[in-house]
Amino acid sequence: MLSGATQEEGAPASSGFKSYDLYIAGKDVAGDGWVYTVSGRALLEDVFTAVTLKRQLEQDPDSDAANHPYVVGRCAIAADSDIDLASQAAAAAASAWAAVPLERRMTLGTRFREELIKNEDKFLEMLVAESHPVKLARWELSCLLQIYSPGSLRWYQKQMWVEKEYGGRRLILHRQPDGVVAFNPPQNAPLPSAALAVLALMAGNAVVVRAPRSIALSTMWLLRDIVGPILDEMGAPPGVLNAVCSNPKQTMDRWVADPAINDIFYIGGSQEGLRFEQQCVANGKKPILELAGNDGIVVWKDADIPYAAQAITESFYGSGQICMVPNYVLVHPDVAEELIAEVKEQVKTVRPGFPEEEDVLLSPVRRSERFFRLLDQALENGAELVTGGHRTEVDGTVSDTGVFLQPTVVRIEGLNGARTFDVVREETFFPLIPVLVAERVEDDDELLETFLQFLNTNDYGLRNSLWSRSDQVIETFVRRLVNGGLLKVNDSHIGFLPYLPSHGGTGRTGGAFGEANYPMLKTSHVQGISIAHDVSPYEAVFGS
Known part of the structure; x- marks a missing residue:
């Protein structure tokens, strides 16, 4: 209809x-039968009434409940x-x-x-x-x-x-x-x-x-x-x-x-x-697969820190329940303190609220048990809580029964052993991001090699980001980073651009056939054709 x-x-x-x-x-x-949709605002204002209406209508579509303003539509x-x-x-x-x-x-x-x-x-x-x-x-x-x-x-x-x-x-x-x-x-x-x-x-x-x-x-x-x-x-x-x-x-x-x-x-x-x-x-x-992502952002010592922090906070958009948001940060030790302080400040602008409110970026998270398991494991293994870590109500008030999760940042010292943390190794799908502060080394070329190896050995491979003003660092990443379907340099991690692939990745993101995904090309196959005019088949095979 x-x-x-x-x-x-x-x-x-x-x-x-x-x-x-x-x-x-x-x-x-x-x-x-039918499934009914109740408004997102209704689920925050009065979840009991909203869910009851939905169930009632799916059992009895002719019920007067269909006229309730919370009900916005239905599908067969x-x-x-x-x-x-x-x-x-x-x-x-x-x-x-x-x-x-x-x-x-x-x-x-x-x-x-x-x-x-x-x-x-x-x-x-x-x-x-x-x-x-x-x-x-x-x-x-x-x-x-x-x-x-x-x-x-x-x-x-x-x-x-x-x-x-x-x-x-x-x-x-x-x-x-x-x-x-x-x-x-x-x-x-x-x-x-x-x-x-x-x-x-x-x-x-x-x-x-x-x-x-x-x-x-x-x-x-x-x-x-x-x-x-x-x-x-x-x-x-x-x-x-x-x-x-x-x-x-x-x-x-x-x-x-x-x-x-x-x-x-x-x-x-x-x-x-x-x-x-x-x-x-x-x-x-x-099979054309678009699966989980576990995207990394690298922040080099010459990065534009405020802009890099903006890109990192994209990890909290939609409460992290978007596969292409950043999932972990690798930061050069020279700028780690400055970056973490800037991220902590910018996180304050990412707030919960009703979905129609213009400055809201967090979505409700109904099942948050895994969020707290990931966070607790990270803290028990030595990570430091930078900000967040609680449930909140729609107005941002901390509450054990809130349906939102605070944007949460943890700090992990060193890359050696970082993947023993589940929050680093796996996609979290929550507003939770670890910042990995690299060990200090005398040679930046050695550290650059370490960063590349870390990204290239990620089991997943959707998107990666780099923040650096150095042409040499950028060119090294362009040539050497083989994991993932997309590399963004000094740009929004989640933003889409013309020409570039919209989706796709490697490893556990794209499966055995994974690569950058242009759906128009992925759902078609190459055919080669030769149309000859006055060509001798014998000469074509053996030459004149």
Whole structure:
């Protein structure tokens, strides 16, 4: 059901309420029950009432509770047969869509960007309803606008088709779509992750997207109200885009077993994702993995300390529950005290609050047991608490029952043995970052080598950052840092830029096939072509 469409009997009359059926083969299809979304503010104001409303409505959709102002929308739930039907619809549409010329398909990216800009307010509203602070929602929108910027689109298109002339032949290297690509967005950022499906569509694939059952509304809005109408406008075959709201294991198991599915774009935790990679390969699927990150920031002795501290505080955005935020800092001992003092000062600007408040950067953290286990282990092993370490209420008051966590910084002396700390070795996914102060050595070249080795031996490899004014140090990192999909130098760690890869990494971040990820290229494959004119096959093999 489209927003603005006539609502069925029993649905709330509020104009802001959104109701979405499953979207399969170009049609709205009834599901097997509903999941409801209550506003992010409601979950902070009165969590008991909000959760009770959600449960009540999911048991009885015709209840008067549907008219409560806390309730902002609902999405239909897919049964097994619906998941299979969506895959079949995509397979039926894939060939016709792949036959559409690349130039025509590329206009989808341009139109998508235009619609995102046109619907900015609704985009922000959707994410705020799902507890994203509005300031971070604007960042998420800016990331998509870079991914679909005119410069990025031109770059993608150039990678999809290259021609050369050689010896009376027309040589072509182009990329063909893989077929049907299934997308599994994560719960922490479903809308911007689902938006990557547009890149797979531009490559010529048909797609199926699973909207996370626990937080489905923004994903269904994006695909049904933004992407779907653009595809209709372009005359795309029904079934080229399909969206279902379903449980992850239920859906993954069916996708892996379904011969209609070619690629599965999996975004989630590393442990589960690496097991899933093995299942995909065993069943002839291409796994495209976006898993955990454990990103490092290096602060050299000549760094711009205030700017470096700004980049470090990005680790607390969204309460650290963003895979591409910094996870640890390596600092030159000459500037360690100055950096730590600056970070401690800047942390004061990162505060909790209701998601619609403009200066809020922290998100609620409902389950925080692991945060305290990581922090306690670090302190017991000799780390020093610099700031933070407590739960807080929405107004920042320290409280044992608060649903926010303070931005927390710990100091660890020396790199030798630093990876015995879980907070250093693993992605924390909390507002918790260790600053590792390197041992003093007489030779900075030796210390630089130590930093590079530390970064290159990280089990993960999403992004890395360097802060230095030295051309020699920068060039050494550019040449020698092999781990990760992206290196940012003297820049925002989490910011997106045109041309550069938007996602992707190595090791436990990207799996056995991990590298920088351009989703349009990852969901396609290279094909080489030679078109000859008046060329003797015999002479081509043996020469004239």
